[in-house]
Amino acid sequence: MSPSDANPDRALHAHGDSHGHGSKQSYLVGFALSAVLTAIPFWLVMADVLKNPTLTAVAVIALAVAQILVHTICFLHVNTQSEGGWTLVAYVFTGVILLITIAGSLWIMYHLNSNMMPGSMTGRTSYTP
Amino acid sequence: MASTTPDPTFHLVEEDDHHGGGGSPTILGFWIYLMSDALIFAALFATFGVLSTSYAGGPTPREIFELPLVALNTAILLISSITYGFAMLAMERGRVRITQLWLLVTGLLGASFVGVELYEFGALIAEGATPQRSGFLSGFFTLVGTHGLHVTVGIVWITVMIVQVGMRGLILENKRRLLCLSMFWHFLDVVWIGVFTFVYLLGMLR
Numbered sequence: 001m002s003p004s005d006a007n008p009d010r011a012l013h014a015h016g017d018s019h020g021h022g023s024k025q026s027y028l029v030g031f032a033l034s035a036v037l038t039a040i041p042f043w044l045v046m047a048d049v050l051k052n053p054t055l056t057a058v059a060v061i062a063l064a065v066a067q068i069l070v071h072t073i074c075f076l077h078v079n080t081q082s083e084g085g086w087t088l089v090a091y092v093f094t095g096v097i098l099l100i101t102i103a104g105s106l107w108i109m110y111h112l113n114s115n116m117m118p119g120s121m122t123g124r125t126s127y128t129p
Numbered sequence: 130m131a132s133t134t135p136d137p138t139f140h141l142v143e144e145d146d147h148h149g150g151g152g153s154p155t156i157l158g159f160w161i162y163l164m165s166d167a168l169i170f171a172a173l174f175a176t177f178g179v180l181s182t183s184y185a186g187g188p189t190p191r192e193i194f195e196l197p198l199v200a201l202n203t204a205i206l207l208i209s210s211i212t213y214g215f216a217m218l219a220m221e222r223g224r225v226r227i228t229q230l231w232l233l234v235t236g237l238l239g240a241s242f243v244g245v246e247l248y249e250f251g252a253l254i255a256e257g258a259t260p261q262r263s264g265f266l267s268g269f270f271t272l273v274g275t276h277g278l279h280v281t282v283g284i285v286w287i288t289v290m291i292v293q294v295g296m297r298g299l300i301l302e303n304k305r306r307l308l309c310l311s312m313f314w315h316f317l318d319v320v321w322i323g324v325f326t327f328v329y330l331l332g333m334l335r
Contacts (some may be wrong), residue, residue, distance in 0.1 A: 027214035037264045038325075042200050045330045053334045064326035068319055075210055076313040082150055088152075094164040097169040105175035 022077050030074025037067035159309040166279075170320050173264045173272040174327065183264030183333065190265075190332030193258050195249070199329045202245050203321065206280075208237035210318045213333055217311050225300055228307075229291050235314070236287040239280055243270050246277045269328060279317050 041060040050056045062122065072078050078087050218233035250270070253259075262271040290310060294303055 022214065022217070023213075023219055027218070028213055031207070031211040031214075034210075038203055038207060038322075041326065042196065042203075044220070045333050046196050046200075057331055057334050060326055060330050066235075067322050071315060071319045075214065075318070076312060083160070086157055087160050089166045094167050097168060101168070102175045102178060103173040106178045108220050109179040118267055128214055 021079045022074065026077075028075045030070055033074070034067055037063050037070065133303055153305055155305055156308060156312075159312060163312060164318070167320075170272075170275070170323070173268075173275055174323060177268035177272045177328065180268040181332070182266035183185065185263035185265075187263040187266065188258045190335060191327075193253055194223070194290065194332055196329065196333060198245060198249055198323055202242055203325050205238050205242045205245070206321050208308050209235045209242070210315055212238060213311055213314050217218045217307065219309055220299055221305060225294060225298055228299065229294055232287050232291050232294070236284050236291070239287065239314075243277055243280055243284070246273070250274075272328065273324060276320055279320075283310070283314055283317060286313070 041063045044056050044059055048056075050059065072091065080089050084089070095101055136293075202232055212231050213235045216228050216235060219227035260264055260267050287310065288301070290307060293306070295305055
């Protein structure tokens with residue numbers, strides 16, 4: 001039980017405070033930005049606008065990163081003030097671990113696969129599955 | 130000895146820093162849980178990424194994915210994010226009925242998201258694109274299915290909160306729960322950004 005539970009004045013105080021919940025404006029701005037940042041990548045892929053798969057992939061990933069940041073700021077309200085900055089610290093830490101996990105797995109497994117390809121081996125006769 | 134301090138406090142008093150949760154550590158604790166949940170998804174994304182070209186002679190993303198359906202689901206989830214935001218705004222104004230109404234709309238949108246996803250899974254399995262068919266499909270069903278399971282749990286939680294707000298009103302405990310649920314719901318939308326980008330859109334480019 002937190003000490004504020006017994007104190008109705010504190011509840012009243014927290015009631016008028018928009019901190020941690022966000023304002024109507026932040027939700028609407030977040031929604032508008034997200035809608036645009038969702039529509040563009042679908043358009044790029046479905047209409048094949050750029051005619052270049054690599055360029056399209058880079059653009060789609062960049063837009064996804066932008067939209068994740070918009071959601072984090074406008075919907076999840078992560079900022080330097082919330083919970084004394086600890087939500088931001090946890091968020092950044094998780095982001096680092098996430099990148100290491102995903103990029104590291106892809107990197108290692110890609111090299112494992114290319115080194116294990118039967119075609120790339122010199123002594124192919126020794127490879128008997 | 131103890132009488133020198135009539136009301137001893139054995140914890141750090143910093144109530145003014147915790148407006149969002151009404152002085153409760155629950156909000157930060159729940160945030161830590163969400164971050165650990167993000168690591169589960171990181172592992173599933175990594176697994177899918179490694180297996181994403183292991184077709185085993187089976188269907189490729191281009192052959193089985195229907196982007197209009199994915200776009201529809203993305204729109205549903207994004208709209209449900211803002212309707213939950215409206216529920217939070219109504220909660221701040223102390224409007225019980227309006228909060229419940231927006232929660233109901235959010236829950237129904239979540240249910241239609243899961244419905245469309247189950248329809249997609251059903252169509253894939255009917256075509257023979259089952260999780261057992263290839264590594265790519267195993268990774269796909271595990272990643273997208275785990276997200277769908279989270280959304281389903283979110284719908285159950287929304288239902289519980291509609292009932293609790295109806296029974297007890299917008300008391301401090303319910304506000305705290307609604308704030309946690311808000312983070313959970315928006316977090317699922319963030320994960321979905323990763324899913325539609327890396328699984329569907331990049332899958333179509335492969």
